[in-house]
Amino acid sequence: MEKEELRKRALSIVQIPVNFQAIIEEYVEGENGEGEAMFVWINEESNEGITINLDLDGHLNSLTIDLNDKDSNEIPLNIEERKKRAEHFFLSHYPDALEELTLYEMKKMNQTYRYYYEKIVMDLPLNSAGCFIDVDPMGEIVKFSYKAVKRIPEIPRTLISKEKLIEHVQNSLDFQPTIKNLYTIIYNVAEDGLRLVYEPEESIMKFKADVLTPTLSIIHDEDVPETCVPLPPPSNTVLQKDLTIKEVVGITEEMDIIREVDMGEETGIVWRDRNWEMNEEDLSIDGYLKRQTKDTVKAFISKETGKVRSFMWFNERSGNLQLSHEDCYQKAINFLQMIIPDYHKYLQLIVRENEEDEQDEARNTEVFTFRMHNSEGIPVQLEIVVVAVNNKTGHIDHYSGPSFDMEKINEIPTKTAITKKEARDIFLTHLDFELAWETDYNGDIESYILVYQACDRYSRTPIRYIDAMTGAVITARDK
Template identity: 45%
Template sequence: MKREKLKARALEIGGIPANYTLLIEDFIEEKEAIFIWVNEYEDSGITVKLDSEGNLTNLILDKKVNVEEGTTAVQKRELAEQFLLHHYPKALQDFSYGFTRRMNHGDRFYYSQFLMDLPMGHTGCYIDVNDSGEITTFSYYGVKPLPAIPENIIAIEALREDVKSKLDFEIEIIHVSDLFLDVEEGLRLVYEPVNGYEKYKATQMIPTYKYQRDEEIPETYERLPEYEQQAGTMSNEEIIGITSDMEIIREVDMGGEIGIVWRGRDWDVPEKGKTMNDFFKQQTESTVKAFISRASGKVIRFAWFYKRNGTLELSREECYEIAVRFLQSVIPEFYPFLQRIVRGDEDQPSEKESFMFRIHTGHDIPVQSEIIMVAVSTRTGLVHHFSGPSLEIGELKKLSTAPKISREEAAQIYLKHLDFQLAWEYDHDEKVHSLIYTPCEKESRKPIRYIDGMTGKIIVEKE
């Protein structure tokens, strides 16, 4: 379908109001067309994606509306199926209803191809219907070829015995958030199963899909140099490196954070195009982006997308000294709890030397997912990127580092709750489906992520 017809089709589907303006009009390798309209005054937008034949593949209506409850779940499902059949009249011949997930102010309905009474991943579609009965999201994956059904499938008990034979745990600190089911938010001392994420092809006893932690790239951890107090207190602008010839071009309230974007006052505005590349260029080129904590008023992270010229030729160790002094200035309260992460792939020369640090308890127990990063320019000696901690130091200091549950007890708890479920998973590289066993918790059918080291409670993913 020609571009003009694709655009007309997108306008028809999106029902674009007169007060919306076209932000993105992009045609990707003549295989997909994407259109985005926005209303900047209402901070809302409408996204329509079409394939080359003009079929709808994605719709997002991000509009501020007063959602009134009143449409029942049955009615919402009927509306979802009407929408699906309007765009794909034969869809319910290929897809069957799977399940419903409650979303903010509405429900999400999943439809998939099924084989052996099991849904096939990355097939079908999902549709969001809000409580007022409006379609707000549609994402279409399509019909995939049916794979061969295996003749012999491994018994679950054999998988359980295989896991039991090599089960081990790492003890660490995690920040429990709303990503986990029925657990109060906060820091926890936990056991993480080392082999607990392995997946098995239903016909093979050897784990085929494994949770990887870049095991091929070894890591070691080093103590930091002795702390030296830095003179004076720097403002956020001084920490980031903002100069007088720069101005704020955007400031966004993100709840717990405030996002701020600076750009040079003399920046040459390029001709405004409407492709995705044009959009990202407009939003990012020659900018500095930072996020400020609303609670503390301190810089959480920042990055320069703005080239600063220099004539220095700093070594990696010289850049490391700059990074260490920066940490001493910006997060001195965390400095005694940091260790340098040294990886086996750090010998590659670069114009920006990056350093990663992990937070630990003082007893070498790491805080998982809390990685501090500092990147220093070898040309200017200036910090190019910083990503700081997301937790409060007081919460870390008061956390017990001696578990009440032993490793043996953690293993017993894990195995007691361990089960496996079959699913058809889609390999995006091979473009085929395979029947896979995935470990899960018996009751919730969700992945077991951790065992609480103080209470023995299992911690599972919400989704």
């Protein structure tokens, strides 16, 4: 179909409210004729939106209707009635779909029910294939995603025994204490927050199922050699003062706020020169990104502390300086001293081989990356601090700080209450394996590989950590 035909097709699927406006109409075609059309409408005032993705023949790939909840006196439909609505919608777009797909699972998500229709092989669903449909209390379809099954995998003739896998893990399992910022949306924990935990060195354990010796199914990219260099206490005195958000980010008097978005724990703020104009009306994704990002400055502010957690300058600033790497490093350190008092107690500079080749010459920036640890040297997992210094202006073009209030790191115990051996024994007591189909990207054609993935024998979800103070098993939430 041509773009205008696809647009009409999209409009026939969902009635777009009159107060919505089109912001994206994208049409992408690949070399082999495959492709997709994407249409997005929003109501900026109410922060509502509708997104439709079609293939180039006009078939619905995905649909998202994000409208604010409206109070209703109507009685919500029950599970079975919503299932009928879901299947009616599915069959109206893919009449033969249920001949190869089966309702595999149903989950309640707030007031919405999600129905998973999967292709089942060996009583297991194929990964990233099939369909899910979200139905709201009134029976409206609010989310839909469909991906056709391209190739049915062959069933292996032999499978490795779980006993061999458990024996392999027993012989290789090791733990290291670490601090992790845990979120209830991701992990089965009572509340969000930092916690001292033991992490297994191979935290994601997946093995090929159709071999007789334990073989990792995931080949990790070769790590770039790196070292972490401790930071000495500052030799110079940087005046400590309460800086405003504008002063931290570097906002000038000529810039105004164009967007302010509630993002849960943070507030997103976007500035742009008040005289900025975009002359062309381009509804492509590239045009949308230009309207949203070009010549802007974006920052994320912690609601808890009111402080800047990160910012990025997309607005090019000119200058005639020619700062060296060492000059830029000192400016980065001076900035950290203002933002994170006693930064040298918690950060180490990451130095990689061939690091000079990684610098972004086009943006004239020197990027400095720091790992985080507590006062006893226990690492804070996945917490990276980044400072990018413009060597032409001396300004900070990008800063990404800790995801939590730095004062909280001192509230975490510095010594574990249980030993490595105790953590290991707890892990092995809970360890089990289950089969799953995973997408295999190693071949020329997308296919599937059967794997055994480690899980907790009770919750059947992956074991991620052992609480270093209580010995509790911390598992991932189900999808």
